[in-house]
Amino acid sequence: MQTDLKTLFLKALDTDKNYSEAHLQLALLYQDEKDCKNVEKHFDAAIISDCKDVKIFDDKGEELLKKSQFQNAKEQFVKAQEKKNHCADVYYQQSKYLLNQLKIDEALNSLENSIKMNPSISEVQREYGILLSSNNQIDNARFHLEKSLDINYGDSISHYHLGMIMVKMKDYEDAEQHFLSALDIDPKLVDCFVELASLKLIIDQKNEAKEYYEKAKLISPDLKHSALEKIMD
């Protein structure tokens, strides 16, 4: 099956070398095969093709706008946006690949580009926020995690990471709210119970800390957290 798919995607590129959708699919297939050279080649080709198309559609739209052909101009701008959306997806997939390769700065760059192309993908805003947070760029991380929640308030992971940032910023009240929201959405989020327990420990509410840790252990009995284990005695 894999070989068939690859042949078909390559065949699609035979006549249209700028077929960005085919480049993206090939990059993903080569990723499964751990063929890094081809993965990078096809991600780059997809991005170049998309950017080229965006420019063509935008220019055409501007030209039609000058001729007062509004409907036709709109059609071109819609096509340009569709290409931008695709390009945003390519950048996002590229960032995942780069993260796997532990190329953090490059992954950050890809996520930033993805957001430039299409700022309305919650997942991308979230991943960018998480990565910025692990890079200690807290304010920027918070901004993007909040953006992620603006787009999709039901994203438990964004709530969880925003909670973590609030802990770092010592805003324990907000942190608790985000952890609780995350648990409302996903009641089996063990890490969230652990973070809530730790938070309660920080603010010296040992009993509540104990309760949250017990709940975490109910879901994951093998869980061992050195600081929290101590309060269980």
Place this chain on the structure above:
Amino acid sequence: MSNAQEHLEKAIQINPEFADAHYELALILKDQKDFENSKEHFLKTIEIRPEFAVAHFNYALLLHAMKDHQASQEHFLKAIDLDQNFADAHYHFGLLLAELEDFEEAKNNLEKATDIDQNHTLAYYHLAKLLIDPEDYEKAKKNYLTAIDIDETFADAHYYLGKLVAGGLKNDKDGTLVRKPEYDDAIHHYKQTISLDKKYFKAHYNLALMFKIQKKYDDARKHFEKAIEIINDYSKAHFHLAMLLKEMGSVTVNEKATA
């Protein structure tokens, strides 16, 4: 040189002011793609009989073929001016205007052609193709259907009507832009196209896309493969067939997981 051509040239030798002979000779030379000589005889025809509408019309067609769009427009207009009910003049003038991207005037002329000749299949068809504004969705549909009604073997009209209804982009009654694809109608027209022309690869491709949306994967696969069989380097068909196989593969995996 054909017999007719010889006789016409002789007739002109005898009577250089014989307009009909110049006209007929111009037509023959035009068919032979001897544009420069054809032009000369058209000019002579018009000089002798300036009110000869059909001569202006054919001269306009020649000028269009010679890419002299400005002069072509002038002679189409002259033909229409001389004969207000000249459907073909409006039709070809409409096509020229569309080529020159003057879409509003092109539509007006094509519409005029259909008003004059209510069986002008091509005028309905080309008018429908120009009606791309969502506001004109129903009008475009009506024009394609009229073209098909007059000539039910009109494969292109079926195909483009299929594309129109598959997109379904139109303005609602209150003017809101909505997308209401009519997949079953689109499938019907793509199938009609294929029944009229089995090698219509774009119809196979678009039909496959419809089947894919309806999750009729085997049918979709069959038509993608057919499109590729007709045109081996059909990029989009290769791509979408691959995506379909990928989707079919994941369906199988899911089914196994559920089982």
